[in-house]
Amino acid sequence: MYQYDEYDQRIVDERVAQYADQTARYLAGELSEDEFRPLRLQNGLYIQRHAPMLRIAVPYGNLRAEQLRMFAHIARKYDRGYGHFTTRQNLQFNWPKLEHVPEILGLLASVQMHAIQTSGNCIRNVTSDPFAGVAADEYIDPRPWCEIVRQWSTFHPEFAYLPRKFKIAVNGATDDRAAIQIHDIGLELKRDAAGNIGFRVLVGGGLGRTPILGEEVASFVPWQQILNYCEAVLRVYNLHGRRDNAYKARIKILVKALGVEEFARQVEAEFVHLKDGPSTLTQAEIDRVASRFDDPVLAPLAADEGYRARLADDKAFANWAKRNVRPHKLSGYASVVLSLKTAGIAPGDITADQFDAVADLSERYAQGEVRVLHEQNLAFASVREADLFELWQQLRDVGLATPNIGLLTDIISCPGGDFCSLANAKSIPIALAIQDRFDDLDYLHDIGELELNISGCMNACGHHHVGHIGVLGVDKNGEEWYQVTIGGAQGNGASLGKVIGPSFAAAEMPDVVESLIRSFVDNRKEDESFIDTVRRIGIEPFKTRVYAERDARKQERSPAHV
Amino acid sequence: MSEIIKNGQIHADEWTVLRLAEGDDAATVALPAGRVIVPLAVWLARRETLAAHADAGVLGVWLAGSDDPASIESDLSRLQLIAVDFPKFADGRGYSIAALLRSRYGYGGELRAIGDVLRDQFFYLTRCGFDSLQPAAGKYTTAQLEAALASLRTFSEPYQGAVDRPEPLFRRQPRPAAQKAQA
Structure with missing residues (x-):
């Protein structure tokens, strides 16, 4: 997954310092409730029924073992020993104290994590295909593009006080596992006839009070221009989205009110001024970002005979494999879904001990990498077929092998x-x-x-x-x-x-x-x-x-x- | 006289912001003495008579969030001060208006944020091209305003380009690629 460089690290460190100061001023009575609310929300902190709730960003659903261990630590020290994965690939703690949050954010920053823009009327955590990079049906890996969008949208000064929240999703596989049609901007990676990469851009999808599927505003935006194009969409929305009624403030309402043709025309009118500007992406930048994903170099393996034999004579294992094991782009490997939908436990909940167990198992079987699904389950992207039986047994021991992925109880x-x-x-x-x-x-x-x-x-x-x-x-x-x-x-x-x-x-x-x-x-x-x-x-x-x-x-x- | 932050320092300010009260007519409302920042409607209604004041540097214009900066495009070279009003700090239209005035229309004079202007938004406001920040009168003590100057430097190297630094980080600084890990 993506490894921070010194600039990424400095930005999250500076954020912790900023938020610690804001929290101190709030507790000292220098910031009113109304003034503090958007500041804490843009750090993922809600004030909930029983206590504050802290939502931590898991960028496009990618985690590694040390980050899970930090979740375990935070769950034990600041929460009640568990966390909750959300439908946007993020993680929530339900019981932290407001005055502890700066300290928690400091701990998260030490493992390249943050809670930036996980709530509030700003550009939220970008979501994507949890099987990016390993799915058999993938044609372009969306992760570098997600990271580029993440960096561009992080503390974007013009779009921090939008009419309402704004969600972006990116997909690069035949199957849309990123739900791009229900996002404010849905980006579908594609190639033109000459093989150049670009994006089909959908705008105005969203659920909530007025569920609407996104509509196409551009059939192909060349990759070099994608940030300029997104900026044009956001600027039209920021200036013209409704601010008189929170229920009518999402971009989908603006798109419906103008009609998608008129909306697209306004975006295009803005885009002509931004096109080829300083935010235009370069091949060097794409290559640099892609290089910072420390994906393991895996060699294809022969299909494992032992695995197939186990499937034939162990029904419980076969049931699990049928539901929870997915094809991988390389022969001899598979992706494995860890079910967080066990009877008697709230969907998406995970205990501190389970965080630790998943971290350990990921290091043993999956190169220390973990993915979060928006269906509130976890996954190991690349597991050798030969290890599947052993992994299954160990997942069973920690209650993460319920064979129900995609079934009625995977609620x-x-x-x-x-x-x-x-x-x-x-x-x-x-x-x-x-x-x-x-x-x-x-x-x-x-x-x-x-x-x-x-x-x-x-x-x-x-x-x-x-x-x-x-x-x-x-x-x-x-x-x-x-x-x-x-x-x-x-x-x-x-x-x-x-x-x-x-x-x-x-x-x-x-x-x-x-x-x-x-x-x-x-x-x-x-x-x-x-x-x-x-x-x-x-x-x-x-x-x-x-x-x-x-x-x-x-x-x-x-x-x-x- | 209120205190504002201008170009990163605290200054005493002599400008009066004229706001139309209910029933005021933009064409006839009396202007206060001294330096005054008038609403766009007043400027549009009385451009001919006010032009000399603008040229003399004693009259500026403020825009509301719903105003289109294109409507004063032809006046930008004579206006030495334009303000953008934030009726509530969470109303973010002013950020886009500022960005348009600076980057689209090339406005080079003083650009001031007025209204519900708070220190926790200073960083974003200056990034979008505001070089002067006017919190509501009495909102901050001088000591608080001095402390708030630190807010202008919250993030040392932001990722994206904006008015203050048009180039994004990847064009401003050499960022390292990484070596691939071996399985």
Whole structure:
């Protein structure tokens, strides 16, 4: 992964000093709440339900062992012994004290980490494909481009006080694993007919209160110009995005109000002045940034016979390999997903001991490198096939080998009302109740690919709109209710789910999901997946079944039933 | 008389900022005596009569976040002071307006941030081309303002180019490539 040079290090060190001074002035009463809020938010610090919450940037989901050990240390010393991976590849601590944060940021800086711009109305942490550099379907490695965007956007003086938050994602593989259609700017790496690298630029995607998929504003921006082009987009947004209503302040609302053609025209009018300016990238800079990724040099290996033999005679191992092991671009290697979706544990949560264990295992089997998935799991990018069985056994010992990646219990969930002060309803207990109901592994594997996403409010941190099954917590007269959508999807064929009808009480949710699954199993053709069945037959059959079975349950419980 | 930061130092300031009250007419509102910074609407309504004041260096113009700097493009050479108003410090339109005035329209006179101007934004403001910073009257004591001068140097080598240093870090400094690690 990317190794800092002296300039990168100096910038994070200077940030720690700046924030320590700001915190001291706040505690001394020299900075008001309103003045301090954006300063702490741009350092990832929220004031939450129980305590502050600190969100640490994991740039495009890349971590190494020493950084995980630092998370373990911070979790033990400043938190309650655990951390939480988010749907944007970041890490959150739920219990730090505000006055300890400068100290924590100092510790993070010592391992080339920070919390810069992980919140606030600025350009947020850039996200990307967690399997960048190793995926079999990758055509251009997005990581150097992500790092270039990270550096450009870090403390960009013109764009620190935007109308609203601003998220950028980059993808360079056939499969879009970076969800570029639901970002403020989605960058798709591509080549023109002559083989030159450039970017297709999508703008105005986002979930939240008004879910919208991004639209193309440029079909090909040459790589040399990509920062100039992004600057043009940001400037149009900064000057013309709405500032009168936070719910209408995202760039997607501006794009919709102007129409994508007019928006693109305004960007182009700005871009002509910036094009070929000082921010134009050079081949030397691209090469330099790429050289600072200390990827191990791996030689292809023969396919491992021992691994294949184990698959044939160990069903538990085969189940895990089927779900949690992914193809690698080199023969003899695989990528391994570590599930943070174990029954009884909040999705994305990880203990201090697990941080340490993952660090140790990454050094033993994966060159000390760890990736974070926006589905709130971890991955080792490059593991030798010959090591997979041993790795699986050791992952099992530390509770990170649940064979459920991409299945119903691999639930994506925001922290919800248990932690978040924005939430209308709790998310985690719903996730745990559904996981508890679907605890039969054979049945889960039979149901197949299914993404279930839960958000505790309209802000949609759990990306419920793009879940095959989406669950949204809503407040009805002070009570927590849940609205269900089906038919959403992330990735290349992204779509927004449709609401099936009136919302449900928390206790009903496992039954509701069960009705949806039964309806799917009855209607599916051969090995069709849930989302494909929904797309083929529409939501009606699902809706009818869910509410009919709900009525039947009510009848059964009703004392008036004679 | 208030204190401002100009070119990195504290100065006593003699300019009065004229703000239109409800019912004031830009064409007829009385101008205070002495050096005055008028709203764009006043300048546009009375350009002919105010031009001499601008030429004499006793009249400047301030822009609101919703004003288009292109509307004074032809006046830039005669204006010795332009201010940009920050109604709230978190309203960041003024940063883009400043960047446009400096880099697009080549404005070389004094560019002042007025309104809700706070020390924790000084660094970004100067990067975008403001050479004078005017916190609200009474916001800071002289001692606080002196302490705040350090905020102008928070980051010694920022990554990206901006008005103060147009070249990004990779063009300003030789940054080292790295050697590949062996597996």
